[in-house]
Amino acid sequence: MLWLIILLLGVTACVFYRVRRRKLYEIYAQLQVRATCYPVIGHTYLMKNSDGDGTVWFKSLGRLAIENGGVISAWIVNKLYLVVADPDTSEVILKNCMEKGYVTQFIRTMIGNGSIFAAVDIWRPRRKVLAPVFSMKNLNEFVKVFDKQSMIMADLLEPMAGGADFSVWRYFNTYTFDSVCETTLGIDLNSQKNPEHKFLIAFDFVSQELAKRMVSPWMYPEFIYQLMPRYKQFDYHRKVIHDFVDEIIKIKLQQLSTCPKGDNTDINGTEKTFLDMMIQSSDRQEKKYSDLELREELMVIVMAGTDTSAVGASFAAVMLSRHPQVQEKLHHELDDVFGNSDRALTVEDLPNLKYLEAVIKETLRLYPPVPLTAxxxxxxxxxxSGITVVNGVSVVLDIWAMHHNPTFWGADTEQFQPERFLEGPLKHPLQFQPFSLPMRNCLGYNYAMMSMKTMLANMLRRYRILPPSHMNERELKEPLKVTFDVMMRHIDNYEVRLEKRIK
Known part of the structure; x- marks a missing residue:
């Protein structure tokens, strides 16, 4: 009798598997990508990174999706993926599919169950704790940190003014890292002046390693990856980061145990950090955050907050160097707000920098730091379209393609025109989603915008950004060549020149 039950269960499972696979093949037939599907690997060969001419797989597949009405499908080994370049389809997927994509599991080896990629049952209760922490009232308090750190950055840039070509990446990346660490953990690592700090080195290594693994299917199985020599390096740097954050949490919990409740400052008299606010917000919830949960959420803020702002601002600097007329309008706006003064930038100034915000948004449209989500x-x-997708399908929401879809942006979609964001509401709320929308969107959107506006404002108050000396007029008009790891990045490493402004 037992063997009969086992046999029936086995037959049922086989039938269910075949029915489900048949449905997947039916979906693929209706949304087929125009590319050869090879045995075993399927369309995996299309996931190549940049080959030097700026052709990246999410751009190639995104263009195919745009040409096919906004959606195509492709087999990555034995898994069917939809690639979406249409805001209407994106809206349906985002509202009905809450679980993040399979490839995000690799980032979880670093951040654990941090809410950005956690399973829905973990994400929901944590979101309730985190949402109040990211209120505008709290974020406004951080502008003083952004101003202080960006003025340090502007001072460090002075030797570069009037000199040769250089990359702004190191300056922007260390600025955002110091700002995030101070607003999140309450510590000033001073990485702008000390880029060899062990935490920054470990952070950079782990970020690059995660990126390599995401685009290397042969490293997907955990047991295979752990057999590789590179895993030991990854594990070592991960431990450096975790130990560092754990020590900060331990010290902070000790401090808060003696701090009067309701006080707006921490025990040292400084403004509260994200860590302070998370501890106190979770205290008010039914389930208090454990030390591990605090570390996981802090890792999300540090990793996401550092790279996205630095990448976005670096792309903006390159675009301004290539569009002097846009930069001139921006300088006029800054002069209207600040005059000839060298006063500190305040939270009241940010709403007045409307054109600067439009410049940043147009940069994020053309070069979104996170060009896709799953x-x-x-x-x-x-x-x-009327097609029904079923359990077992993964969806890649191609943000880059949605930002370049001419149906919503017009025939001049490849042109850099900040005025797009000053002309009224967009045709569709999801045609622009650099930080994803809705439901599981990034809570740090306003934080990132405030940080980028502050750093670029304080830089442009003192300098004019010029293109690299070796580039000709034709090259300056071409789209930027990009590559992709966890973020989209500039192949030429954000090279520019600087000259001091004469107001």
Whole structure:
């Protein structure tokens, strides 16, 4: 009798598997990508990184999706993926598919169950704790940190003014790292003047290693990856980061145990940090954050907050160097707000920098730091096209493609025109989603915008950004060549020149 039950269960499982696979093949037939599907590997060969001419897989597939009405499908080994370049389809997926994509599991080896990539049942209660922490009232308090750190950055840039070509990346990256660490952990690492800090070195190594693994399917299985020599290096640097953050949490908990409740400052008399606010916010919830949960959420803020702002601002600097007329309008706006003074930038100044915000948004449209996000389909979902996708399908929301879709942005979609964001509401709320929308969007959107506006404002008050000396007029008009790891990055490492402004 037992063997009969086992046999029936086995037959049922086989039938279910074949039915589900048949549905996947039906979906693929309706949304087929125009590229050869090879045995075993499927379309995996399309996931190549830049080959030097700026052709990256999410751009190639994104263009194919745009040409195919906004959605295509492709086999990555034995898994079916949809690639979406249409805001209407994106909206349906984002509202109905809450689980993040399979490849995000590799980032979880670093951040654990940090809410940005956690399973839904973990994400929901943590979101309730985190949402109040990112209120505008709290974020406004951090502008003083952004101003202080960006003025340090502007001072360090002075030797570069009037000199040769150089990369702004190191300056912007260490600025955002110091700002994030001070606002999140309450410590000033001073990495702008000391870029060899062990935490920064470990952070940089781990970020690059995660990126390599995401685009290397042969390293997906955990047991295989752990057999590789590179795993020991990854594990060592991960431990450096975790130990550092754990020590900060331990010290902070000791301090808060003696700090009067309701005080707006920490025990040292400084403004509260994200860590302070998370501890106190979780104290008010039914389930208090453990030390591990605090570390996981802090890792999300540090990793996401550092790279996204630095990448976005670096792309903006390069675009301004290539569009002097845009930079001139920006300088006029800064002069209207600050005059000839060298006063500190305040939170009241940020709403007045409307053109600067439009410049940043247009840069994020053309070169979104996170050019794609992924979701898993767990229940049947009917797309606007009428096609129903089923459990087992993964969806890549191609943000780059949605930002370049001419149906929503017009025939001049490849042109850098900040005025787009000053002309009124967009045709579709999801045609622009550099930080994803809705439901599981990035809580740090306003934080990142405030940080980028402050750093670029304080830089441009003192300098004019010029293109590299070796570039000709034709090259300056071409789209930037990019590559992709965890973020989209500039192949030429954000090279520019600087000259001091004469007001």
């Amino acid at each position: 979701r898993e389909v767990t229940n049947d979902v009917k797309l606007p």
